[in-house]
Amino acid sequence: MKIKVTQVRSKIGWPKDQKLTLASLGLKKIGYSVIIEKNPSNMGQVLKVRHLVKVEDINE
Numbered sequence: 001m002k003i004k005v006t007q008v009r010s011k012i013g014w015p016k017d018q019k020l021t022l023a024s025l026g027l028k029k030i031g032y033s034v035i036i037e038k039n040p041s042n043m044g045q046v047l048k049v050r051h052l053v054k055v056e057d058i059n060e
Contacts, residue, residue: 002037003035003055004056004057004058005025
């Protein structure tokens with residue numbers, strides 16, 4: 001299963017670890033989206049920055 005993660009808020013003003021988490025997910029700027037596998041590692045990263053992103057399930 002895959003999920004689509006879209007950055008909806010700015011990373012300015014948030015801790016460095018959250019900025020690095022966005023980068024590791026592949027998010028670069030507001031409105032940018034990536035499609036990633038839904039696994040425990042990725043979901044942990046998404047939960048860490050859940051206030052900055054929007055998540056959608058993708059059915060394949």
